[in-house]
Amino acid sequence: MDHDKLLAELNQFLAIPSISTLPAHAQDCRRAAGWLMEQFRALGCPVVELLEGDGHPVVWAESPRIEGKPTVLCYGHYDVQPVDPLDEWVSPPFEPTVRDGKLYARGAVDDKGQVFTLLKAYQSVLGKDGKPPLNVHFIIEGEEECGGRVIFDRLRAEPERTAVDAVIVADMGYYAPGMPAVYTGLRGLCYAEIHVRTLQRDLHSGSYGGVAPNAMETLVRLLADLKSRSGKINIPKLYKAVEPPTKAERKAWKGLPFDEREFLKDEVTGKALVGLKQYSALERTWALPTFEIHGIRGGFTGEGAKTVIPAQAMAKVSLRLVPNQEYEKVGKWLTRAVKDLAPKYAEVEVKLLHGGNPVLCDVSHPAFTVLDEAFEAVAGARTVPVRAGGSIPVVPELQRGGAPVLLTGIGLPDDGLHSPNEKVTVQQLWDGIEVFGKFFTRFAERGAA
Amino acid sequence: MDHDKLLAELNQFLAIPSISTLPAHAQDCRRAAGWLMEQFRALGCPVVELLEGDGHPVVWAESPRIEGKPTVLCYGHYDVQPVDPLDEWVSPPFEPTVRDGKLYARGAVDDKGQVFTLLKAYQSVLGKDGKPPLNVHFIIEGEEECGGRVIFDRLRAEPERTAVDAVIVADMGYYAPGMPAVYTGLRGLCYAEIHVRTLQRDLHSGSYGGVAPNAMETLVRLLADLKSRSGKINIPKLYKAVEPPTKAERKAWKGLPFDEREFLKDEVTGKALVGLKQYSALERTWALPTFEIHGIRGGFTGEGAKTVIPAQAMAKVSLRLVPNQEYEKVGKWLTRAVKDLAPKYAEVEVKLLHGGNPVLCDVSHPAFTVLDEAFEAVAGARTVPVRAGGSIPVVPELQRGGAPVLLTGIGLPDDGLHSPNEKVTVQQLWDGIEVFGKFFTRFAERGAA
Numbered sequence: 001m002d003h004d005k006l007l008a009e010l011n012q013f014l015a016i017p018s019i020s021t022l023p024a025h026a027q028d029c030r031r032a033a034g035w036l037m038e039q040f041r042a043l044g045c046p047v048v049e050l051l052e053g054d055g056h057p058v059v060w061a062e063s064p065r066i067e068g069k070p071t072v073l074c075y076g077h078y079d080v081q082p083v084d085p086l087d088e089w090v091s092p093p094f095e096p097t098v099r100d101g102k103l104y105a106r107g108a109v110d111d112k113g114q115v116f117t118l119l120k121a122y123q124s125v126l127g128k129d130g131k132p133p134l135n136v137h138f139i140i141e142g143e144e145e146c147g148g149r150v151i152f153d154r155l156r157a158e159p160e161r162t163a164v165d166a167v168i169v170a171d172m173g174y175y176a177p178g179m180p181a182v183y184t185g186l187r188g189l190c191y192a193e194i195h196v197r198t199l200q201r202d203l204h205s206g207s208y209g210g211v212a213p214n215a216m217e218t219l220v221r222l223l224a225d226l227k228s229r230s231g232k233i234n235i236p237k238l239y240k241a242v243e244p245p246t247k248a249e250r251k252a253w254k255g256l257p258f259d260e261r262e263f264l265k266d267e268v269t270g271k272a273l274v275g276l277k278q279y280s281a282l283e284r285t286w287a288l289p290t291f292e293i294h295g296i297r298g299g300f301t302g303e304g305a306k307t308v309i310p311a312q313a314m315a316k317v318s319l320r321l322v323p324n325q326e327y328e329k330v331g332k333w334l335t336r337a338v339k340d341l342a343p344k345y346a347e348v349e350v351k352l353l354h355g356g357n358p359v360l361c362d363v364s365h366p367a368f369t370v371l372d373e374a375f376e377a378v379a380g381a382r383t384v385p386v387r388a389g390g391s392i393p394v395v396p397e398l399q400r401g402g403a404p405v406l407l408t409g410i411g412l413p414d415d416g417l418h419s420p421n422e423k424v425t426v427q428q429l430w431d432g433i434e435v436f437g438k439f440f441t442r443f444a445e446r447g448a449a
Numbered sequence: 450m451d452h453d454k455l456l457a458e459l460n461q462f463l464a465i466p467s468i469s470t471l472p473a474h475a476q477d478c479r480r481a482a483g484w485l486m487e488q489f490r491a492l493g494c495p496v497v498e499l500l501e502g503d504g505h506p507v508v509w510a511e512s513p514r515i516e517g518k519p520t521v522l523c524y525g526h527y528d529v530q531p532v533d534p535l536d537e538w539v540s541p542p543f544e545p546t547v548r549d550g551k552l553y554a555r556g557a558v559d560d561k562g563q564v565f566t567l568l569k570a571y572q573s574v575l576g577k578d579g580k581p582p583l584n585v586h587f588i589i590e591g592e593e594e595c596g597g598r599v600i601f602d603r604l605r606a607e608p609e610r611t612a613v614d615a616v617i618v619a620d621m622g623y624y625a626p627g628m629p630a631v632y633t634g635l636r637g638l639c640y641a642e643i644h645v646r647t648l649q650r651d652l653h654s655g656s657y658g659g660v661a662p663n664a665m666e667t668l669v670r671l672l673a674d675l676k677s678r679s680g681k682i683n684i685p686k687l688y689k690a691v692e693p694p695t696k697a698e699r700k701a702w703k704g705l706p707f708d709e710r711e712f713l714k715d716e717v718t719g720k721a722l723v724g725l726k727q728y729s730a731l732e733r734t735w736a737l738p739t740f741e742i743h744g745i746r747g748g749f750t751g752e753g754a755k756t757v758i759p760a761q762a763m764a765k766v767s768l769r770l771v772p773n774q775e776y777e778k779v780g781k782w783l784t785r786a787v788k789d790l791a792p793k794y795a796e797v798e799v800k801l802l803h804g805g806n807p808v809l810c811d812v813s814h815p816a817f818t819v820l821d822e823a824f825e826a827v828a829g830a831r832t833v834p835v836r837a838g839g840s841i842p843v844v845p846e847l848q849r850g851g852a853p854v855l856l857t858g859i860g861l862p863d864d865g866l867h868s869p870n871e872k873v874t875v876q877q878l879w880d881g882i883e884v885f886g887k888f889f890t891r892f893a894e895r896g897a898a
Contacts, residue, residue, distance in 0.1 A: 021753070146753075147753070147754060187655060189655075189756070191754040191756070198719055198720075199717065199718050199719045200718035200719070201718055203717065203718075204839065204867065205739065205741045205743070205767060205769060206636060206638075206769060206837070206838045206839025206840055207734065207837075207838050207839055208716070208717060208734065208838070209734065209739035209741050209769050209838060210680075210724045210730075210733035210734045210737055210739045210769070210838065211717065211722040211723060211724050211730050211733050211734055212717045212719060212722070212723070213719050213720075213721065213722075213723045214741055214742060216742040216743070216744065216745065217672070217676065217741070217742050220669050220672045220673050220742060220745075221673050221678070223666070223669045223673075224669050224670050224672075224673035224674075225673075227666065229670070231659075267657070268648065268652065268657060268660065268661045269648050269649035269650055269652075269760075270647055270648045270649070270661060270662050270794060271647075271662075271793070271794040271795075272662065272792075272793065272794035273660040273661070273662075274660060274661070274662045274663075274794070275659045275660050281660050284659035284660050285656065285657065285658065285659045285660055288659055290654065290658035290659045292654045292658050292663055292666070292756070292758055293663060293665040293666050293669060293748070293759075294654070294665070294748045294749045294750075294755060294756065294757050294758075294759065295665065295747065295748035295749045295750035295757075295759065296665065296669075296745040296747075296748075296750065297750040298744065298745075299742070299743045299744035299745075299765075300743045300744045300765060301743075301744035301745065301746040301763075301765060304470075304596075304802070304803075305596060305638075305640040305765075305767070305802050305803040306743060306765075307638070307640070307741070307743065307767055308743050308744075309741055309743075310742075310743070310744065311718075314750075316748075316749060316750060316754075316755075318654060318754070318756055320654060320655060320658050320659070343721075344720070344721065345719060345720040345721035345723070346720075353753070353754050354753075354754040388655070388656075389655045389656050389657070389658060389659065390653065390655025390656055391655055417653075418653065
């Protein structure tokens, strides 16, 4: 394949500022979707459509139907994160630039670059008659970064879309350079606001300090009570619902190169790791729930010295969830815990904003062997089974049809997802195209129809 | 005196939007100062000047010198608080309006209306020769509401200004309708920001939740640790430095009409009073220190569900201080306590923004008897000795010359200082003019020269 031509094509896609969370970029999201549709049409897909809903559309494409051959569903997303702080970008986020073998642009690896590897892998396996060796469907959404519901609604309403033989989710990365990975689990998410009111109106701390209940203080105490100093979350039932990692996972994780000091210094950028000391750092980020405070609103935070006793205060918090912790159930437990911990004089409310269920992927299905062999042939290494601490809420929907979901990809740990100077290593792109191409070819031969 | 004419004059003063904290109103502050200077000149004051400094000027005026007679220094301020929320005002804040015997305007009682009573009381005691029965000096500042330093700098540099026989601070109010008051104590203030940093950059809670120290959580725990659930502030030495109220004060306070349920419902607007239960509500607001959290900044508090682990967080806090707790000393104790409570992985910094020392006034000086008699003659009641929970940082400067400081005034508890629809009861203005007039006359006869 002509690498310059490929880069030029990818750069067209990357140049579209399809920031899904900013309403001003709604048309750009449609342009990115339109660009993909053009590609699928140019490759001869007989079905190319927009799945519309209350938000940015999902691009759906189907290869020409090959009877008796398995079907692979390829997932990715064409939307990207916002770009601020803009002044930290060395080259502008929507002017893709190669420096030292790396392609810098917003979306380079998350996830336009990876969508591109699927697209070009598909192109690479088309025969002279324009037909692939198996059936390939694409579902490329535009709301992964903004928590939209279009893809959820469509997959629930149309379960036949996930009635396939394997699903590739190309939105992940290598464990380390040279170490491709498949993900056996993802954490879920339960995001909420905790609202506290103690007074009908703000008061002056001179006149009423010493007797008036301060909503900010009440909230602070509540939040401190929700997690002990050791890192244990004080929500009843939460830990009983943790499904621990398997022996095989624990064994695999122990074998992974992981230097806690380097991790602390280079990635965490702090002076110490925190959390439940009886578990390893990897287990704490991959297989245990968390409770984080993201921000607190209320009272006075401007310049100067306003002496207000706030009547109300709000905290944005979230829990990351691990297998067996469904977010709706955990939301109820959190609400109960907050109400139980709050003093009687306070009105408290927990508003659940957003959720996603945790994911477990059984990697014993033969599709994983096919993927392993493809990586071995191209990158010289089989995949390592790892988990990720983050969440991809759509994965449970993709699992609905019962097909194995291969969470994989060609990102590298230092790609800077969601940050300024997001990049993808160019060679990883070429490897990705080859790996997915080999996967298609071999799965066509070995996958169940 | 012609009440309509008086009101018309006061309304000119009230119509000037001298909001000292807003730079856009700097010229209005000068206009208010100029209005006062015109008044003093019209009354024949031989010395009328602006004391300039780094901020809004102080108006200084002296009556014609009367040898052998005592000197009273009258303090007030011509600046006012901001007016938001503007839409809650029934009539515009700078268009003074009388409704039902009350004059509504920003500054009606805090403090232009009260400055006006001093001015007109002085006018009322001038003889046909334009001379008063004693020496009256005026010091009317323009930075009481914004914490400016001009008056402090001038009084420290020029101690002769407070070398007088009595100081009247007309910036206070009655304990209740019909119950004029003198204030035996004010609380001081130590206002600070607590800054916490745990990471070099914000992290994603999916990738790092469970191991990365969250600055917001660290701050929350620190704040919770600084005050126990019972209301006790966990700063070593703080309570040892509390000078308890005298027996006479405690006795007087017990005799005051105070209904805790009404106070809770009508003033505090909450469901319960908090604080150290072994002390009465009045003692908690007047004679004990407090620690309040005013607001917390950092992380994400916008709409939606951003899953950030904040690298840094900041809380705005303050302590109200009681006699023997100098704010600079308390600032050091707070800093020490924060550093001792913070975990090792956190960088913490305490920035002291603003402070004022607590005040005790010995009300045994004969000047207080004169004031009592004046109130009794005009309002039918002698003053009750109370304290205030708030702070007037300039009072220790006014005490510097050793003269008794009479903290008094004609406000009523429901005047709505700093709030929309601030008002003064018109009859209180007329009473105030008469009370201070009688005070001048009688103090001229009885005060030490």
